[in-house]
Amino acid sequence: IIDNDAASVSISTAATVSEAAGTATFTVTLTGNVQESFTVNYATSDGGAIAPGDYANATGSVIFPAGSISGATRTFTALIQNDNLVETGETFSAALTGITGFVTINTAAATTTIVDNDVASVSISVPATVNENGGTATFTVTLTGSIQEAVTVSYATANGSASAPGDYLARTGAVTFPAGSANGAVQTFTVDLVDDTFAEPNESFGASLTGITGLATISSTATSAMTAINDNDVASLSISTDATVNESAGTATFTVTLTGGIQDAFTVDYATANGTAIAPGDYTITTGTVNFPSGSVSGTTRTFTVPIQDDNLRESGETFSATLSNITGLATIATATATTTITDNDAASVAITTDPTVNEAAGTATFTVTLTGNVQQAFTVNYATVNGSAFQPNDYTATSGTITFPAGSVNGATKTFTVPIFNDQLAEGDEMFSATLSGITGGLVTIGTATAPTTIIDNDVASVSISTVPTVNEAAGTATFMVTLSGGAQDVVTVNYSTSNGSAVQPNDYTATSGTISFPAGSVNGTVSSFTVPIVNDQFREGDETFSATLSGTVGLATIATASATTTIIDNDAASVSLSTPLTVNEAAGTATFTVTLTGNVQEAFTVDYATANGTAESPGDYTAITAGTVSFPAGSASGAFQTFTVAINDDNLVESGETFSASLTGITG
Numbered sequence: 001i002i003d004n005d006a007a008s009v010s011i012s013t014a015a016t017v018s019e020a021a022g023t024a025t026f027t028v029t030l031t032g033n034v035q036e037s038f039t040v041n042y043a044t045s046d047g048g049a050i051a052p053g054d055y056a057n058a059t060g061s062v063i064f065p066a067g068s069i070s071g072a073t074r075t076f077t078a079l080i081q082n083d084n085l086v087e088t089g090e091t092f093s094a095a096l097t098g099i100t101g102f103v104t105i106n107t108a109a110a111t112t113t114i115v116d117n118d119v120a121s122v123s124i125s126v127p128a129t130v131n132e133n134g135g136t137a138t139f140t141v142t143l144t145g146s147i148q149e150a151v152t153v154s155y156a157t158a159n160g161s162a163s164a165p166g167d168y169l170a171r172t173g174a175v176t177f178p179a180g181s182a183n184g185a186v187q188t189f190t191v192d193l194v195d196d197t198f199a200e201p202n203e204s205f206g207a208s209l210t211g212i213t214g215l216a217t218i219s220s221t222a223t224s225a226m227t228a229i230n231d232n233d234v235a236s237l238s239i240s241t242d243a244t245v246n247e248s249a250g251t252a253t254f255t256v257t258l259t260g261g262i263q264d265a266f267t268v269d270y271a272t273a274n275g276t277a278i279a280p281g282d283y284t285i286t287t288g289t290v291n292f293p294s295g296s297v298s299g300t301t302r303t304f305t306v307p308i309q310d311d312n313l314r315e316s317g318e319t320f321s322a323t324l325s326n327i328t329g330l331a332t333i334a335t336a337t338a339t340t341t342i343t344d345n346d347a348a349s350v351a352i353t354t355d356p357t358v359n360e361a362a363g364t365a366t367f368t369v370t371l372t373g374n375v376q377q378a379f380t381v382n383y384a385t386v387n388g389s390a391f392q393p394n395d396y397t398a399t400s401g402t403i404t405f406p407a408g409s410v411n412g413a414t415k416t417f418t419v420p421i422f423n424d425q426l427a428e429g430d431e432m433f434s435a436t437l438s439g440i441t442g443g444l445v446t447i448g449t450a451t452a453p454t455t456i457i458d459n460d461v462a463s464v465s466i467s468t469v470p471t472v473n474e475a476a477g478t479a480t481f482m483v484t485l486s487g488g489a490q491d492v493v494t495v496n497y498s499t500s501n502g503s504a505v506q507p508n509d510y511t512a513t514s515g516t517i518s519f520p521a522g523s524v525n526g527t528v529s530s531f532t533v534p535i536v537n538d539q540f541r542e543g544d545e546t547f548s549a550t551l552s553g554t555v556g557l558a559t560i561a562t563a564s565a566t567t568t569i570i571d572n573d574a575a576s577v578s579l580s581t582p583l584t585v586n587e588a589a590g591t592a593t594f595t596v597t598l599t600g601n602v603q604e605a606f607t608v609d610y611a612t613a614n615g616t617a618e619s620p621g622d623y624t625a626i627t628a629g630t631v632s633f634p635a636g637s638a639s640g641a642f643q644t645f646t647v648a649i650n651d652d653n654l655v656e657s658g659e660t661f662s663a664s665l666t667g668i669t670g
Contacts (some may be wrong), residue, residue, distance in 0.1 A: 003102075005032060005033070006032055006104070007030060007031065007032030007033065007034045007070075007102065007103045007104070008030075008031050008032060008103060008104045008105065008106035009028050009029065009030055009031070009040055009064075009096060009099065009103055009104075009105055009106060009107075010028070010029050010031065010105075010106045010107030011026055011027070011028050011029075011042065011094060011095070011096050011107055011108065011109060011110040012026070012027050012029065012107065012110045013025065013026045013027065013094065013110040013111070013112045014112055015112065015113060016089065016112060016113045016114075016115045017080060017112050017113070017114055017115065018114075018115050018117050019080055019081070019082050019083070019114050019115060019116050019117040019118070020082050020117040021080060022079065022080055022082065023077040023078065023079055023080055024055065024077065024078045024080055024092075024112050024114070025075050025076075025077050026042065026075060026076055026077070026078070026094045026110055026112075027073050027074075027075050028040060028042070028062050028073060028074045028075070028076075028096065029071065029072075029073045030064055030068050030069070030070055030071065030072040030073070030103070031070055031071075031106060032070050032103070033067075033068070033069045033070050034064060034066070034067070034068050034101065034102065034103060035066060035067065036066045036101055036102070037063060037064060037065045037066040037068070037101070038063070038064055038099060038100045038101025038102070038103045039061045039062065039063045039064075039098075039099070039100045039101075040061065040062055040064075040096050040097075040098065040099040040100070040103070040105065041059075041060070041061045041096065041097045041098035041099075042058070042059065042060060042061070042062065042076055042094050042095065042096050042097070043057075043058070043059040043094065043095060043097065044057050044058045044059070044078050044092055044093065044094045044095075045092065045093050045094075045095060046092055047090065047091030047092045047093055047111060048088065048089075048090035048091045048092075048113075049090035049091060049092040049114050050090075050092075051092070052081070053081060053083070054080070054081055054083075054090050054092065054114055055078050055079060055080045055081060055092055055114065056078060056079035056080075056081070057078075058076060058077065058078040058079070058094070060076055061098075062074035062075075062076060064103070076094075078092070078094065080114055082117065083118070084118055084145070084146050084183070085116075085118060085146050085147065085148040086116060086118045086119060086120035086145055086146065086147045086148060086215045086216060087116050087118070087147075087148040087149065087215060088116065088149075088215060089113040089114060089115050089116060090113065090114050090116075091111050091112065091113045091114070092111070092112065092114070093109050093110065093111040093112075094109065094110055095108055095109040096108050096109070116215075118145060118146075119145055119217065120143060120144065120145030120146065120147045120151070120215060120216035120217070121143075121144045121145060121216055121217045121218065121219040122141050122142065122143055122144070122151070122153050122177075122209060122212060122216055122217075122218055122219060123141070123142050123144065123209075123218075123219035123221070123222030123223075124139055124140070124141050124142075124155065124207060124208070124209050124222055124223070124224060124225040125139070125140050125142065125222065125225045126138070126139045126140065126206075126207070126225040126226070126227040127227055128227060128228065129202065129227060129228045129229075129230050130193065130227050130228070130229055130230065131229075131230045131232055132193055132194075132195050132196070132229050132230060132231050132232045132233070133193075133195045133232045134193060135192070135193060135195070136190040136191060136192055136193060137168070137190065137191045137193055137227050137229075138188050138189075138190050139155070139188065139189055139190070139191065139207045139225060140186050140187075140188050141153055141155070141175050141186065141187045141188070141189075141209065142184065142185075142186050143177050143181055143182075143183065143184065143185040143186070143216065144183060144184075144219065145183050145216070146180075146181065146182045146183050147177060147179070147180070147181050147214065147215060147216055148179060148180065148215070149179045149214055149215060150176055150177060150178050150179045150181075150214055151176070151177045151181070151212060151213065151214030151215065151216040152174050152175070152176045152177075152212065152213045152214060153174060153175050153176075153177075153187070153209050153211070153212045153216075153218070154172070154173070154174045154209065154210045154211040154212070155171075155172065155173060155174065155175070155189060155207050155208065155209050155210060156170075156171070156172040156207065156208055156210050157170050157171050157172070157191055157205060157206070157207045158205065158206050158207065158208055158224070159205055160203065160204035160205045160206055160226055161201070161203040161204050161205075162203035162204055162205040162229050163203075163205070164205070165194065166194060166196070167193070167194055167196070167200075167203055167205065167229060168191050168192060168193050168194055168205055168229070169191065169192040169193075169194070171189070171191050171192075171207075172210075173189055175187035175188070175189055177214075177216070189207075191205075191207065193229060195232070196233070196261070196263075197233055197260070197261045197297075197298070198233055198235075198260075198261040198262055198263040198295075199231060199233045199234055199235035199260050199261065199262050199263065199330045199331060200231050200233070200262070200263035200264065200330060201231065201264075201330055202228040202229060202230055202231060203228065203229050203231075204226045204227060204228045204229070205226070205227065205229070206224045206225055206226035206227070207224065207225060208223055208224035209223055209224070231330075233260055233261070234260055234332070235258060235259065235260035235261065235262045235298075235330060235331040235332070236258075236259050236260060236331055236332045236333065236334035237256055237257065237258060237259075237268055237324060237327065237331055237332070237333050237334060237335075238256070238257050238259065238333075238334045238335035239254055239255070239256050239257075239270070239322060239323070239324050239335055239336065239337065239338040240254070240255050240257065240335070240338050241253065241254045241255065241322070241338040241339075241340045242340055243340065243341065244317065244340065244341045244342075244343045245308065245340050245341070245342060245343065246342075246343050246345055247308060247309075247310050247311070247342055247343060247344055247345045247346070248310050248345045249308060250307065250308060250310065251305040251306060251307055251308055252283070252305065252306045252308055252340050252342070253303055253304075253305050253306075254270070254303065254304055254305070254306065254322045254338055254340075255301050255302075255303050256268065256270070256290050256301065256302045256303070256304075256324065257299065257300075257301045258292055258296055258297075258298060258299065258300040258301070258331065259298055259299075259334065260298050260331070261295075261296065261297045261298050262292060262294070262295070262296050262329065262330065262331055263294060263295065263330075264294050264329055264330065265291065265292060265293050265294040265296075265329065266291075266292055266327065266328045266329025266330070266331055267289050267290065267291050267292070267327070267328050267329070268289065268290055268292075268324050268325070268326065268327040268328070268331075268333070269287070269288070269289050269324070269325050269326040269327075270286075270287065270288055270289070270290065270304060270322050270323065270324055270325075271285075271286070271287040271322065271323060271325070272285055272286045272287070272306055272320055272321065272322050272323075273320065273321045273322070273323055273337075274320055275318065275319035275320045275321055275339060276316070276318040276319050276320075277318035277319055277320040277342050278318075279320070280309070281309060281311070282308070282309055282311075282318055282320065282342060283306055283307060283308050283309060283320055283342065284306060284307040284308075284309070286304065286305075286306045286307070286322070288304055290302040290304060292329075292331075304322075306320075306322065308342055310345070311346070311374075312346055312373075312374050312411075313344075313346060313374045313375060313376040314344060314346045314347060314348030314373050314374060314375045314376065314444055314445060315344050315346070315375070315376035315377065315444065316344065316377070316444050317341040317342060317343050317344060318341065318342050318344075319339050319340065319341050319342070320339070320340065320342070321337050321338065321339040321340075322337070322338055323336055323337045324336050324337075344444070346373060346374070347373055347446070348371060348372065348373030348374065348375050348444070348445045348446070349371075349372050349373065349445060349446045349447060349448035350369050350370065350371055350372070350381055350405075350437060350440070350445060350446075350447055350448060351369070351370050351372065351447075351448040351449035352367055352368070352369050352370075352383070352435060352436070352437050352449055352450065352451065352452040353367070353368050353370065353449070353452050354366065354367045354368065354435065354452045354453075354454045355454060356453075356454060356455060357430070357454065357455045357456075357457050358421065358454050358455070358456055358457065359456075359457045359459055360421060360422075360423050360424070360456050360457060360458055360459045360460070361423050361459045362421060363420065363421060363423065364418040364419060364420055364421060365396070365418065365419045365421055365454050365456075366416055366417075366418050367383070367416065367417055367418070367419065367435045367452055367454075368414050368415075368416050369381065369383070369403050369414065369415045369416070369417075369437065370412065370413070370414045371405055371409055371410075371411065371412065371413040371414070371445070372411060372412075372448060373411055373445075374408075374409070374410045374411050375405065375407070375408070375409050375444075375445060376407060376408065377407050377442055377444075378404060378405060378406050378407040378409075378442055379404075379405055379440060379441060379442035379444075379445050380402050380403065380404045380405075380440070380441050380442060381402070381403050381405075381437050381438075381439065381440045381441075381445075381447070382400070382401070382402050382403075382437065382438050382439040382440075383399075383400060383401060383402070383403060383417060383435055383436065383437055383438075384398075384399070384400035384435070384436055384438070385398050385399050385400065385419055385433060385434065385435050385436075386433065386434045386435070386436050386451070387433055388431065388432035388433045388434055388453060389429065389431040389432050389433075390431035390432055390433040390456050391431075391433075392433070393422075394422065394424070394490075395421070395422055395424075395428075395431055395433065395456060396419055396420060396421045396422060396433055396456070397419065397420040397421075397422075399417065399418075399419045399420070399435070401417060403415040403417065405445075417435075419433075419435065421456055423459070424460070424488070424490075425460055425487070425488045425524075425525065426460055426462075426487075426488040426489060426490040426522070427458060427460045427461055427462030427487050427488060427489050427490065427557045427558060428458050428460070428489070428490035428491060428557055429458065429490075429491070429557055430455045430456065430457050430458060431455065431456050431458075432453050432454065432455045432456070433453070433454065433456070434451050434452060434453040434454075435451070435452055436450055436451045437449075437450050437451075438450070458557070460487055460488065461487050461559070462485060462486060462487035462488065462489045462493065462557060462558040462559070463485075463486045463487065463558055463559045463560065463561035464483050464484065464485055464486070464493070464495050464517075464519075464551060464554065464558050464559075464560055464561065465483070465484050465486065465560075465561045465562035466481055466482070466483050466484075466497065466549060466550070466551050466562055466563065466564065466565040467481070467482050467484065467562065467565050468480065468481045468482065468549065468565040468566075468567045469567060470567060470568060471544070471567060471568045471569075471570050472535060472567050472568070472569055472570065473569075473570045473572055474535060474536075474537050474538070474569050474570060474571050474572045474573070475537050475572045476535060477534065477535060477537065478532040478533060478534055478535060479510065479532065479533045479535055479547075479567050479569070480530055480531075480532050480533075481497070481530060481531055481532070481533065481549045481565055481567075482528050482529075482530045483495060483497070483517045483528065483529050483530065483531075483551065484526065484527070484528045485519050485523055485524075485525065485526065485527040485528070485529075485558065486525060486526075486561060487525050487558070488522070488523060488524045488525050489519055489521070489522070489523045489556060489557060489558055490521060490522065490557070491521050491556050491557060492518060492519065492520055492521050492555075492556055493518070493519040493523065493554065493555065493556030493557065493558040494516050494517065494518045494519070494554065494555040494556060495516065495517050495551050495552070495553065495554045495555075495558070495560065496514070496515070496516050496517075496551065496552050496553040496554075497513075497514060497515060497516070497517060497531060497549050497550065497551050497552075498512075498513070498514035498515075498549070498550060498552070499512050499513045499514065499533055499547055499548065499549050499550075500547065500548050500549075500550055500564075501547055502545065502546035502547045502548055502566060503543065503544075503545040503546050503547075504545035504546055504547040504569050505545075505547075506547070507536065508536060508538065508603075509535070509536050509538075509542075509545050509547065509569055510533050510534060510535045510536060510547055510569065511533065511534040511535075511536070513531065513532075513533045513534070513549070515531060517529045517531065517551075519556075519558075531549075533547075533549065535569055537572070538573070538601075538603070539573055539600075539601050540571075540573055540575075540601045540602060540603035540636075541571060541573040541574055541575030541600050541601060541602045541603065542571045542573070542602070542603035542604060543571065543604070543670075544568045544569060544570050544571060545568065545569045545571075546566050546567065546568045546569070547566070547567065547569070548564045548565060548566040548567075549564065549565055550563055550564040551563050551564070573600060573601070574600050575598060575599065575600030575601065575602045575639075576598075576599045576600060577596050577597065577598055577599070577608050577633075577665060577668065578596070578597050578599065579594055579595070579596050579597075579610065579663060579664070579665050580594070580595050580597060581593060581594040581595065581663065584658065585649065587649055587650075587651050587652070588651050589649060590648065590649060590651065591646040591647060591648055591649060592623065592646065592647045592649055593644050593645075593646050594610070594644060594645055594646070594647065594663045595642050595643075595644050596608050596610070596631050596642060596643045596644070596645075596665065597640065597641075597642040598633055598637055598638070598639060598640065598641040598642065599639055599640075600639050601636075601637070601638050601639050602633060602635070602636070602637050602670065603635060603636065604635045604670050605632060605633060605634050605635040605637075605670065606632070606633050606668060606669050606670025607630045607631065607632045607633070607668070607669045607670070608630065608631050608632075608633070608643070608665050608667070608668050608669075609628060609629065609630050609665065609666045609667035609668070610626070610629045610630070610631065610645060610663050610664065610665050610666055611626055611627050611628055611629065611663065611664060611666050612625045612626045612627075612647055612661060612662065612663045612664075613661065613662050613663070613664055614661055615659065615660035615661045615662055616657075616659040616660050616661075617659035617660055617661040618659075618661070619661070620650070621650060621652065622649070622650055622652075622659055622661065623647050623648060623649045623650060623661055624647065624648040624649075624650070626645070626647060626663070628666075629645055631643035631644070631645055633670075645663075647661075647663060
């Protein structure tokens with residue numbers, strides 16, 4: 001019987017099998033019924049999967065028993081390696097061969113793909129911070145999982161707060177993990193950093209993984225990595241100003257200087273503060289803000305000015321300051337405060353004055369100290385008197401002390417002090433003394449006029465008067481003249497004296513005398529000085545004769561009140577005349593001679609009158625009468641000198657007795 005039935009076997013398997021399944025199951029299926037048992041051989045063979053790395057080779061036979069019906073199956077398994085390598089789905093096959101019986105092989109081979117259950121990913125990382133001066137930032141790409149085949153990862157940098165090319169140099173590229181790279185393998189790439197000179201905040205930038213080739217993924221949690229660039233630059237501000245500014249300048253300029261560059265704009269506040277200078281009297285309070293724009297380089301400056309008051313007060317150099325605060329941005333304040341001294345442009349001085357003269361009777365001399373200019377602060381100045389031609393304590397009382405001008409004293413302010421003056425009784429010259437300023441303290445005031453002299457006008461007078469006794473006997477030998485001081489004299493007073501003739505004539509009656517009388521300094525009222533004049537005690541009868549002494553040429557502060565004094569020399573000599581004649585005279589003689597004889601010497605000429613008188617003889621019979629006759633004795637006639645006169649006698653012819661007549665001296669001159 002020719003059989004008309006057919007039976008065949010086909011091999012099949014799942015299209016894919018997970019690497020984790022451990023085995024791959026192959027099924028041999030009978031199509032058609034069989035009466036007798038049969039066997040069929042099988043064997044695995046490599047495809048993309050390679051034994052024994054990916055699976056274990058399997059060979060063997062399956063047996064279908066007799067009576068197997070269509071659809072009956074037999075299975076066998078091949079072991080699969082569950083490795084840790086990421087790989088592609090890899091195929092291997094199992095093929096039927098060597099069938100026995102009446103069955104044919106319809107589908108001889110079946111292929112399955114081992115689906116990999118491993119994963120590999122790459123992640124990028126970088127240190128959290130890098131230093132700007134480090135040169136580079138190193139990014140690390142790390143493989144998680146092992147890979148069978150090479151994997152290439154692309155990367156690119158991206159700006160954050162840091163930007164290229166100012167802060168770093170942008171970079172793109174790729175790193176490759178070679179085939180067989182194990183879990184934890186790393187690849188790195190570096191990004192160049194820009195070491196600028198600007199102070200800036202810590203700025204970040206990153207790198208991202210932008211693409212991958214090969215059987216790895218990019219980790220969703222580490223697609224990119226950011227790092228912060230630690231800035232190594234510093235910037236600071238310092239405020240400065242001129243050490244001094246003249247008050248007349250009107251303003252003081254403060255300069256804020258940046259040391260180090262800055263990337264971002266920033267501001268800083270400023271405000272003035274009192275020192276010894278006080279606002280608003282000395283300067284105007286000033287506040288504000290200065291701005292430094294982004295990109296400011298080291299040495300950039302900003303200024304602000306403060307108005308200064310140009311007052312009229314003399315004051316010391318006064319200080320005020322300006323201080324920085326509340327800085328914004330990445331700069332610090334290195335020097336927060338600058339101080340300047342306002343140099344005063346005002347002047348103040350004191351001058352001492354007084355009346356050029358003061359009368360001694362005034363009792364005091366007043367000195368005035370006058371301020372020129374205004375002063376802010378109180379000050380003192382010492383004063384003291386100084387001798388000139390006037391001396392203390394005789395002429396004035398030495399005086400010293402201190403004058404104080406209070407704070408805020410204005411131009412023209414005055415202070416006075418008085419000096420007691422002595423109203424003495426001494427005639428003296430107008431005498432000068434001074435008061436002098438010294439030792440000024442405070443207020444920055446100078447002494448303009450240090451000394452003021454005043455002259456004490458004397459109110460006393462002194463005079464000299466000459467006197468003498470009205471008469472002096474010739475026998476006294478001298479005549480004394482007194483010179484009397486009326487009023488006191490402070491200084492030596494001298495006066496010249498000299499004699500002068502009156503009726504007395506030198507050298508016959510007195511000796512001419514001259515000289516100088518001195519009254520010593522300090523002579524008081526009534527002081528007397530005298531001098532004597534020798535008198536000639538001659539032997540001549542003379543009249544009381546006068547001579548004088550006269551003052552002249554005073555030296556010192558005295559006048560001549562009575563310039564001359566006259567004294568009369570009382571003569572101590574006697575002279576007389578006697579008349580004689582012979583007792584008798586002969587009538588025939590013709591004359592009778594009478595002699596007038598001088599006893600004593602006479603200085604001056606004198607005359608003697610005579611006259612005859614009858615006796616028993618009578619005129620004209622006996623003689624010729626002389627009723628008035630005169631004889632003269634010349635000046636300088638000496639004792640014994642005589643003068644004569646004659647009387648005519650009549651020689652009559654009468655006899656008569658002797659008759660007498662006489663002559664008498666009837667008057668004398670001198």
